[in-house]
Amino acid sequence: MGEFMDQLLVVDDDKDLLKVYEKIFKLNHFDVLTAWDGPDALELIKRKRIGVVVADIIMPKMNGIVLLERIKEINSAIQVIMLTAEGSVSGAVDAVKSGAFTYILKPADIDNLLLNIQKAFEIYRLSEQNSAFKDQMLEKAGMMQLVGQNYRIEEIRQKIDVFADSDAPVLITGESGTGKEIIASQIHYKSNRAEQVFIKVNCAALSENLLESELFGHEKGSFTGADKMHRGKFEVANQGTILLDEIGELSLGTQAKLLRVLQEREFERVGGNGTIRTNFRLITSTNKNLKEEVEKGRFRKDLYYRIHVLPIHLPPLRERKDDIPILANYFTRQISKETSKCISPLSPEIIQALERYSWPGNVRELRNIIERLVVMTSDSEIKWSNLPDELKQGSDSCAVRDDSLGVDVPLLDAKKAFEKQYIIKALSCNQGNVGKTAMKLQLARKNLYKKIKEYDIHL
Structure with a gap:
């Protein structure tokens, strides 16, 4: 069978059968883990590198179908083989439709089971390799991933797809470190300019004179040290996209020159007389409140309205x-x-x-x-x-006492109990409306549905 770095997890409430499986799979060189029920299996999946799961369908606490759904939520690449008795074949067929690798009737033919486990590991590895390859290609293309399932991140993804089809200016706001450059990158690489250049300029990193030279370019001899002609970013970005990061740091003088470029689509190099035409898509970003900057006279109102056409706000973590x-x-x-x-x-x-x-x-x-x-x-x-x-700081890894239950409860269980009651109360306040509740709780609707199902909350 060969050695497998990734682990095999077997889930069955029949402890004697579980020991038999464990012994057989170890003899065939699999790195085996076992669990007696679904919740224990999920904890192992979160902590270990598991590639294939063999699970019984009929189990207490959590049946195999629910376990399959939860596994796919954690890592869709994990392959799940369902074990089923004669009377529950229809459930096994439904499991395959929901993403299980296959199902095998109990008592399982060991050779057939071993063969399917080996095939499942091959599929798992291919899936993992394809995912890694896709990430590498996106990174090479300059398009980093927007990771997250929060409802506001889902809304931003939708905006990215819509905004990518337009040539209108995009203004991305948010605190430092939230990922504004990722948004700009995705808009460019999903647009019809994706084959052209994507230029990034950090407006806060350069002095006013250097920034103007960087944006507009300069002619040879236009200032001390200008020993050759330099093409500016607006010129280089022709037919492509330019990101002006931290645009709130521009001086009022540079803002006026930028406004002219946006209105006329033309400019002159520093020290030059010839007019240069350009056609670029503008994306700007800032961690400042530009509306307040306008009111304080630090940012031009006309430039603000010129760049504030398609806004995206990234929430802090x-x-x-x-x-x-x-x-x-x-x-x-x-x-x-x-x-x-x-x-x-x-x-x-x-x-x-x-x-x-x-x-x-x-x-x-x-x-x-x-x-x-x-x-x-x-x-x-x-x-x-x-x-x-x-x-x-402020963390406690020990168990805490739940006085309402009169028992010692691990922190994770206490957290889940609180979360369940919190969701029930939120649903009640919103008359059971899942959409409104998801917005109030700042969760994606699908994530709230998953939690409702996980905690067996009746709407």
Whole structure:
């Protein structure tokens, strides 16, 4: 059978049968994990590198169909083989329609089961390789991924698709580190200018004189040190897209010159007389409130209305905390590949610490911390002790006492119990309207439906 780096998980409430499976699969060189029920299986899937799951359909706590759905939510590449008795074949067929690799009747023919597990691992690896290849291609094209499922991120994705079809100026606002450049990149690479250049200029990084030379270009001898002609970014960006990052940092003089370029589509190089025509798509971004800057006289009103045609606002990470587990594990996988490490998905304890932190540096800060954790760990798993002090503050990894139940409850279970009651109350306040409740809770509607199903909440 050969050695498999990724693990095989077997889920069955028959503990004796589970031991038999474990022994057989280990003899055939599979790295095997076992679980007695669905919730335990999901915890293992979140923490380990599992490629294939063999699961019984009929189980207490969580049946195999629900387990399949939850597995696909965590990682759609994981292949699931369902084991079914004669009387539940229809359920197994439905499972295959929902994404299971195949189903096998119990008692399973071991040779057939082993063959299907081997095929499932091959499919899993192909899926993982294709996903990695797709990410690499997007990165090579300059189009980074907009990661997250928060309802506001879903709305931004829709805007990107709509705005990409237009040539109108786009203004992207949001705090530093939220991912404004990613939005600009996606708009360009989904537009009809995708084959042309995508130019990025950081307006805050250059002095006024250098910025004008960078944008408009200069003629040879136009100032001290100008020993040759230099084409500016507006000229280079002809037929393509230009991103003016931190446009709120432009001086009023440069703003006036930019306004003319946008109105007339022409300009002169510094020290030159010849008029140069240009045709570019303008995208701007800022962490400032430009409306307030206009009121204070620091930003031209006419330029503001010229660039504020198609607005996109990126929320800070503290306002989309449901995306923190998704982003953290995405960065863990990405940086693990870059550093040739094999780091397991983050544990619930680590995720909870990440969720408690306020993230003043937003997504950029989260990525930097994950990179530090991956680089510094010598193990295959990031542990509590690896976390920086600012993430440990106010955290308690011990069990807490739930006085309403009179029992000791692990923190994760307490959190789930609170979340369930919170959702029930929110639904009640919105007369059971899932759409309104999702907006109030700042969740994507599909994510709220998943939680309603997970907690067995009756609408």
